[in-house]
Each structure stands twice: as C-alpha cells, then as structure tokens.
Amino acid sequence: xxxxxxxxxxxxxxxxxxxxxxxxxxxxxxxxxxxxxxxxxxxxxxxxxxxxxxxxxxxxxxxxxxxxxxxxxxxxxxxxxxxxxxxxxxxxxxxxxxxxxxxxxxxxxxxxxxxxxxxxxxxxxxxxxxxxxxxxxxxxxxxxxxxxxxxxxxxxxxxxxxxxxxxxxxxxxxxxxxxxxxxxxxxxxxxxxxxxxxxxxxxxxxxxxxxxxxxxxxxxxxxxxxxxxxxxxxxxxxxxxxxxxxxxxxxxxxxxxxxxxxxxxxxxxxxxxxxxxxxxxxxxxxxxxxxxxxxxxxxxxxxxxxxxxxxxxxxxxxxxxxxxxxxxxxxxxxxxxxxxxxxxxxxxxxxxxxxxxxxxxxxxxxxxxxxxxxxxxxxxxxxxxxxxxxxxxxxxxxxxxxxxxxxxxxxxxxxxxxxxxxxxxxxxxxxxxxxxxxxxxxxxxx
Numbered sequence: 325x326x327x328x329x330x331x332x333x334x335x336x337x338x339x340x341x342x343x344x345x346x347x348x349x350x351x352x353x354x355x356x357x358x359x360x361x362x363x364x365x366x367x368x369x370x371x372x373x374x375x376x377x378x379x380x381x382x383x384x385x386x387x388x389x390x391x392x393x394x395x396x397x398x399x400x401x402x403x404x405x406x407x408x409x410x411x412x413x414x415x416x417x418x419x420x421x422x423x424x425x426x427x428x429x430x431x432x433x434x435x436x437x438x439x440x441x442x443x444x445x446x447x448x449x450x451x452x453x454x455x456x457x458x459x460x461x462x463x464x465x466x467x468x469x470x471x472x473x474x475x476x477x478x479x480x481x482x483x484x485x486x487x488x489x490x491x492x493x494x495x496x497x498x499x500x501x502x503x504x505x506x507x508x509x510x511x512x513x514x515x516x517x518x519x520x521x522x523x524x525x526x527x528x529x530x531x532x533x534x535x536x537x538x539x540x541x542x543x544x545x546x547x548x549x550x551x552x553x554x555x556x557x558x559x560x561x562x563x564x565x566x567x568x569x570x571x572x573x574x575x576x577x578x579x580x581x582x583x584x585x586x587x588x589x590x591x592x593x594x595x596x597x598x599x600x601x602x603x604x605x606x607x608x609x610x611x612x613x614x615x616x617x618x619x620x621x622x623x624x625x626x627x628x629x630x631x632x633x634x635x636x637x638x639x640x641x642x643x644x645x646x647x648x649x650x651x652x653x654x655x656x657x658x659x660x661x662x663x664x665x666x667x668x669x670x671x672x673x674x675x676x677x678x679x680x681x682x683x684x685x686x687x688x689x690x691x692x693x694x695x696x697x698x699x700x701x702x703x704x705x706x707x708x709x710x711x712x713x714x715x716x717x718x719x720x721x722x723x724x725x726x727x728x729x730x731x732x733x734x735x736x737x738x739x740x741x742x743x744x745x746x747x748x749x750x751x752x753x754x755x756x757x758x759x760x761x762x763x764x765x766x767x768x769x770x
Contacts, residue, residue: 325691327354328361330554330564331523335363337459338422338432340370340520342452343512344439344480345466346527348373349558351433352380355402358431365402366393366429369416370436370453378404378414387421394428402433419455426457434458443528444469444497445480446488446505447514460521463512465505466528467537471496499536503543513549521551529555529565538686541568542611552664555689566689569664570613573681573707574655575603575635577671578620578643583753587622588672589629591758594767599752600626602674604633609678610685614663617671618651620644649718652727656715666715667707668727675747675761676706684709687741695731698748699740705748 327350333339339354341347355365367381378384383396384404396403405425406414416435417425426432437452439445443466454461472478473494474485485505486493506512506524516522524544529537534555541553545568556564577589577600584591589600600617607615615635619626620643627637638658642650652668659666665688667681680698684707687696694711697704708731710718717730731738752758 325562325564325567326357327564328357330556330567330691331460331462332521333358333431333460335430338426338434338455338457339460339462340434340436340452340454340458341462341464342437342447342454343464344437344445345443345464345469346525346558347435347437347439347464348377348380350462350464350525350527350556350563351435352402353558353563355381355433359400359402362400363430364397364428365431365433366397366425367402367404367433368406368422368425368435369414370419370422370434370455371416371438371451372413373406373416373435375409375412375414378406384414387417387425390425393425397428416453419457422455423457439480442469442478442480443467443472444478444502444505446482446484446511448481448484452515454515454517456517458517458520460523461516463506463522463524464527465502465512465524467526467530467533468528469497470499470502470533470536473497499540503540506540507544507547507550513547516549522549523551523554525554525556527556527558529557534565538566538568541566544568545570545613551662564691566686567691568689570662571665571667571685571688571709572614572616572659572663573607573612573667573669574652574659575600575607575615575617575669575671576648576651576655577626578618578623578640578651579648579671580621580644580646582646584755584758587625588752588758589626590622593674593762593765598629599674600629600671601632603669603671603676604630604635606676606678606681607635607669608633610681612667612681612685614660616655616658618655620651647723649721649725649727653719653721656719663712665709665711667709669707670751672752673706673747673750674752675750675765677745677747680743680745680748681707683741683743687739690739693739695734695738697738697740698743698745700743700746700748703749704738704740705743
C-alpha cells in the first residue's frame with residue numbers, strides 16, 4: 325500500500341498538507357510514489373519550508389527558473405518550486421503562481437502549514453494557507469504527542485488549545501483531546517475548501533500506540549467531512565500501516581425461522597436480552613460505523629430492538645421466499661453512500677464475539693483487501709467483510725443465486741483471519757441447537 329493509493333490521489337488534484345508531525349516526509353513519500361508511476365509531480369509550499377528539506381525531492385528550482393519546469397517534470401522525479409531562498413527557509417508561492425505552473429504537472433502537492441518540527445499543533449489565526457483550488461487536504465499529526473505536556477515545548481500553539489478547549493496548560497495530551505483538535509473547525513478542519521476531500525494522517529504509529537491510533541481514527545471517521553484516516557510511520561518503509569474506512573454491518577434478520585418454530589432474533593439469549601440484542605451490542609463494541617438490520621418476519625418487533633441500539637432498519641418485501649440473497653441486496657441498497665465495506669452478519673449467531681469482528685475489520689484496514697473472513701480449522705465463517713467494489717456483482721446475481729457465488733468467484737482474493745473460536749461457523753436453526761448454545765454460553769435452558 326503506497327501513499328498515492330492510501331489517499332486515493334487522482335490526476336489533476338491539488339493536495340494540501342496541513343498540521344504537524346510529518347507533513348514534509350509524507351509529501352515526499354507521496355511525490356516519489358506518483359513519480360514512479362510516470363506522473364509529473366509538482367511540489368511547492370504556500371508558507372515556508374526548511375531549505376534542508378529540499379533534498380527530499382531531488383530537484384528544486386526557484387520560480388524564476390520555471391521555464392525549465394516542463395522538461396524537469398519529464399525526468400521521472402518530483403520537482404520542488406519555491407519563490408526564493410531566505411537564510412535557511414524556502415519561501416512559498418501564492419495560489420496564482422501555483423495555478424500558472426500546475427498546467428505542466430499531473431498533480432500538485434502543497435505544504436500549506438508550518439509545525440516547527442513539533443508532533444502536534446493547533447493552527448494560529450493566519451494558518452493554514454490552503455489554496456481554494458485544493459481538492460484533497462491531509463491534516464497531519466504524530467502519535468508521539470500523546471502524553472506530552474500541553475506546552476510550547478511539545479505542542480505548537482499549545483495556548484490556542486488551552487483557550488479553545490478549556491484545557492489546563494501543562495496537562496498531558498490525551499487521545500480524547502488529540503482527536504477533538506483534529507475534528508475542530510478551528511483546528512484540523514480549519515480553512516478547508518468546501519468541496520475538498522479530507523483524509524487525516526496519523527504518524528509515528530507503532531505497536532505501543534496502535535490501540536490509541538485506532539481509537540483516534542474511529543473517532544475522526546465519525547465526522548462527516550472525513551473520508552478515511554491513514555495510519556502510518558514515515559520513519560519506516562513502507563510508511564503506511566492501516567486505513568480506517570467506514571464499515572457497515574448488515575444483519576440479516578428477515579427470515580421465517582421455519583425450523584426453529586419461532587422468530588430467532590426475538591428469542592431470549594441472556595436473561596432479559598434477545599439474540600438480536602446480543603448481536604447488535606457486539607457490533608457496537610467492535611466499532612462498526614453503521615449497523616443496518618434487514619427485517620421481514622415480525623418486522624415491527626425486530627425494528628424495536630434495533631432502535632434500542634441505534635441501528636437502522638430496512639424491510640425486505642420478499643422475505644417470505646426465505647432467500648438470503650434478497651435480504652442482502654435490500655441491505656446493500658440501503659447502506660449510506662459513504663460506507664466502503666459491508667460486514668455480513670447472520671441474525672442467528674449471537675455467539676460471535678466483538679473481538680472477532682474487530683479483527684476482521686483490522687484485516688481489511690491493511691489496504692488492498694476486498695474480502696476478509698474469519699476461518700476456524702480451514703473453514704470459512706462469519707462475519708464476512710466485502711469491499712464496495714464487489715457490491716455490484718452481488719446486486720447483479722440472478723434469482724436463485726447466493727452470495728457465496730461471488731465470494732467463491734473471488735476465492736483467490738479472500739484474506740482469512742485464523743481464529744480459535746468455532747462459533748464463527750455456527751448459526752442456530754433448531755430448538756436443540758438453540759438450547760445447547762445457550763447452555764454453552766452459561767445461560768439456563770428454557
């Protein structure tokens with residue numbers, strides 16, 4: 325997973341890097357990734373860049389020498405253009421000059437902020453300087469800031485954070501405050517053009533802070549402006565660790581429960597809680613971004629349970645056929661447009677733990693994964709995660725088809741997560757299976 329793919333950079337884009345904690349290093353990484361693809365990559369700044377950082381881009385010229393830019397961009401290396409060199413800084417270009425040069429390039433990468441090499445910042449009144457033509461903004465922040473004191477030695481404009489959030493100067497920077505700054509209109513989302521995509525980059529991610537990084541990323545992705553969150557470490561190669569994208573869960577709970585003799589989602593699992601309660605609770609604990617319950621049989625009662633957990637519902641008018649595919653198609657069509665992948669969960673599998681679902685989501689976060697599934701002793705289980713790129717094939721399946729037809733068609737692309745939990749294989753079809761499963765879970769048979 326290279327930087328260009330992780331951020332979904334397209335030809336013709338202006339990409340502005342803001343914040344602190346790795347802007348220039350990430351920009352250099354992206355520039356070389358794109359140049360390796362044969363793109364003509366123009367790099368510049370709207371503020372000031374350390375003169376020593378010009379070496380990251382191999383070729384740099386003052387704007388007065390821009391007559392040679394077109395030829396230089398054909399050499400397969402990114403080209404850094406600046407207004408003038410002043411002491412140890414390269415002065416940036418105004419938007420009008422960038423626009424005049426952009427016609428020579430396939431993509432423009434812009435350092436639009438300064439951070440004094442600190443890991444985290446709150447913008448000052450005049451920052452960041454993001455051109456209106458920008459189509460993608462990447463707010464940057466480094467996890468090394470966590471636990472550091474909220475003072476100028478560790479955080480750029482620490483006073484601004486104290487004033488904006490009522491934080492006591494000198495307190496350790498928590499992950500809650502870290503995330504709050506990044507999604508604030510005067511913080512990480514400041515001065516972003518209305519139509520621009522926003523993809524934050526969390527830098528300096530390591531095993532020691534991966535849980536904090538994932539928590540912050542889940543918090544950021546809940547904001548409507550943010551498309552995805554990229555986790556990485558610009559001191560490593562490759563520098564990118566995970567992508568946090570919006571994942572929905574479709575809970576198939578429309579069936580007639582013929583063999584059970586009564587609606588399975590409504591059966592008691594633990595005292596006072598139904599099977600569907602348990603499934604939805606685990607979805608919440610796993611960090612699923614949007615949960616959708618497909619209803620049919622006993623739709624009103626199922627919808628009431630879903631509402632208790634903040635889950636959406638959609639009714640499958642063809643539920644009486646007993647065909648799972650109609651429910652899956654109904655669910656896929658009803659998911660919000662910003663969902664990138666769907667977890668398919670059965671409405672009669674209360675035994676599946678949130679930890680398994682979370683691991684499947686982490687598998688998908690590696691990037692380049694289109695299907696992820698848990699596996700127990702070489703047998704595929706649930707929940708299965710399917711990337712949006714394959715939803716069209718599911719929706720095109722004819723009557724009588726099954727989701728496994730598409731999954732098996734892409735068998736070579738499935739990434740399996742080996743688990744020690746056989747519950748990923750089992751659903752509850754009969755009263756005997758239901759009673760046995762409740763007993764194993766520690767609940768008295770009814």
